[in-house]
Amino acid sequence: MTARRQLPPLATLRAFEAAARHLSFRQAASELGVTPTAISHQIRLLEAMLGQPMFVRHVRRVSLTPAAATLYPVLRTGFDAFADTLAQLRKPAARATVVLTATRLFTARLLVPALGGFTRAHPDIDLHLHASDTPVDLAAGAADIAVRYGTGPFDPLIATPLAAERVGVLCSPSLMIATPADLRRTSLLHSEWIHPVAGPDWATWARLAGMDDLAVESGPRFTDDGHALQAAIAGHGAVLSSLILAAPDIETGLLVHPFGPVITKGGYVIVTTATAADRPDVAAVRDWLVSLVDAPSGP
The missing domain is CATH 3.40.190.290 (D-Maltodextrin-Binding Protein; domain 2)
Known part of the structure; x- marks a missing residue:
């Protein structure tokens, strides 16, 4: 039997990927239709699960830690693959x-x-x-x-x-x-x-x-x-x-x-x-x- 995957919630991974791509909690929140506070909550949840920080907080921006720089491209590739496959499976609207x-x-x-x-x-x-x-x-x-x-x-x-x-x-x-x-x-x-x-x-x-x-x-x-x-x-x-x-x-x-x-x-x-x-x-x-x-x- 395949071992059960130990993964964070999808909402947490989506929040992290968007924040890492924009290097902004505010822009990530706008993209996902949530508040910046919700993004911060999901990032703190991910940091707690991994036991290390994922972002360095500055006054008006954030930057990636080495751990985040490792995780981000993997998630970006995965989400892009999800989007491409779903687009191919989605039936076009009947003309x-x-x-x-x-x-x-x-x-x-x-x-x-x-x-x-x-x-x-x-x-x-x-x-x-x-x-x-x-x-x-x-x-x-x-x-x-x-x-x-x-x-x-x-x-x-x-x-x-x-x-x-x-x-x-x-x-x-x-x-x-x-x-x-x-x-x-x-x-x-x-x-x-x-x-x-x-x-x-x-x-x-x-x-x-x-x-x-x-x-x-x-x-x-x-x-x-x-x-x-x-x-x-x-x-x-x-x-x-x-x-x-x-x-x-x-x-x-x-x-x-x-x-x-x-x-x-x-x-x-x-x-x-x-x-x-x-x-x-x-x-x-x-x-x-x-x-x-x-x-x-x-x-």
Whole structure:
């Protein structure tokens, strides 16, 4: 059988190690959350057990005796080993994970550029982005929160209006387009919307602008809204697109919104299950989404 160790109380050893490291009873007391008198009591207890002094008391400081100089590095190494081992064994706090699903264009134009800001604001939340133009089943757990376009119905999910869609003329500042009449000298870029009935087109915009002579059927066509925006950024013409999704490019000056009218139709909705809606991490993502969709001001 292993012989029983003859050791002073742990509190005594901790008090001695802290006092020896700081060469101050007062600083040792502050570190351990006790009074200097308590430290002095523990040191006297250790000295009584060892039968010799461990500190030389000066007016405003203490110094180590030869016995203390022998004991201190042993205890320091031991306590450091305790701390390192306990840190390795301590389970890290569980991180929250939120899966956010949105259309490919919404994800690419708004969510991805702003992801760094969310991570800095919420370092304890792992946000997973799921880009899909096909709605996923939130009730089955495929995602925790979604941004969807349209009016629903969304039952039994909880739907919170995010923003009304605003569609307007966008172009590169290099084209020097300042008035609607300038559109007659540039290409009109067309985006084939997934749901054509819901998508404003150049014919609708020209009618609202009173430009019945605008060649609304001419110009390149794209099956992807993002490609149409990229063509506009490259200076290939003017595009009729979402002012919300183009907001990052308007803010950086890659695109300009030189004039109206603006077509408001449809909108974006935040959708969650009733269970997910009560989660603080999902609420943080919901608040972040609201902060992203502030539509740009008028031209």
